[in-house]
Amino acid sequence: EAAVTQSPRNKVTVTGGNVTLSCRQTNSHNYMYWYRQDTGHGLRLIHYSYGAGNLQIGDVPDGYKATRTTQEDFFLLLELASPSQTSLYFCASSDLGQSSYEQYFGPGTRLTVL
Amino acid sequence: LAKTTQPPSMEAYEGQEVNVSCSHTNIATSEYIYWYRQVPHQGPQFIIQGYKDYVVNEVASxxxxxxxKLSTLSLPWVSLRDAAVYYCIVTDLGTGGYKVVFGSGTRLLVSP
Incomplete structure (x- = not known):
């Protein structure tokens, strides 16, 4: 079964702080995604990537950068964190080669910006 | 991408069959229908996908x-473990499946 891990699982920072969320998948999937989840909004796509060095903009990219360093690793960067970025962040991966394109999600990172 | 509409919540007793409906009136011919569920403190988990007619797997139909324009997820003999938020999603596989939009989902409450 696909495995997606995220770190840290919880993070507290202050306004203006610099935060990096990490995601690793060990199933050689092409696509990786970053979502945020807030009450009343479901999951919203921030950024995604279809391979190392590639980055695509999602639906809510403002205030976020991302980098895909390898096929396995995808990072989400908040360089000047704001309270509005307090949220639950999920990473996911999927394989372009499979017919179902189902996404496999990590356990999430809860970020609090004070 | 087609927008989906689901009931915000449903209730059931253990052992009942539960049917969760989803409306996607503007679905395009290139779009597929996916269902995911999410339990507290975990990421969403894929349940089933389909394009037309009827699909069944070991978990749901x-x-x-x-x-x-309408799909219905059927969960046979629900247990307390099936209490979760169920998301209906449509996505265009022609784009590699990346454009997935999660709505607010349907919260299923299961009582003993």
Whole structure:
């Protein structure tokens, strides 16, 4: 079964702080995604990537950068964190080669910006 | 991407069959229908996908209307572990499946 891990699982920072969320998948999937989840909004796509060095903009990219360093690793960067970025962040991966394109999600990172 | 509409919540007792409906009136011919569920403190988990007619797997079954504007996820004999938020999603596989939009989902409450 696909495995997606995220770190840290919880993070507290202050306004203006610099935060990096990490995601690793060990199933050689092409696509990786970053979502945020807030009450009343479901999951919203921030950024995604279809391979190392590639980055695509999602639906809510403002205030976020991302980098895909390898096929396995995808990072989400908040360089000047704001309270509005307090949220639950999920990473996911999927394989372009499979017919179902189902996404496999990590356990999430809860970020609090004070 | 087609927008989906689901009931915000449903209730059931253990052992009942539960049918969760989803409306996607503007679904395009290139779009597929996916269902995910999410339990507290975990990421969403894929349940089933389909394009038309009827699909079944070991977890659930999915019925899609002939015009593809309505789908129904059927969960046989629900247990307390099936209490979760269920998301209906449509996505265009022609784009690699990346454009997935999660709505607010349907919260299923299961009582003993």
């Amino acid at each position: 999915l019925f899609i209307s002939a015009d593809r």
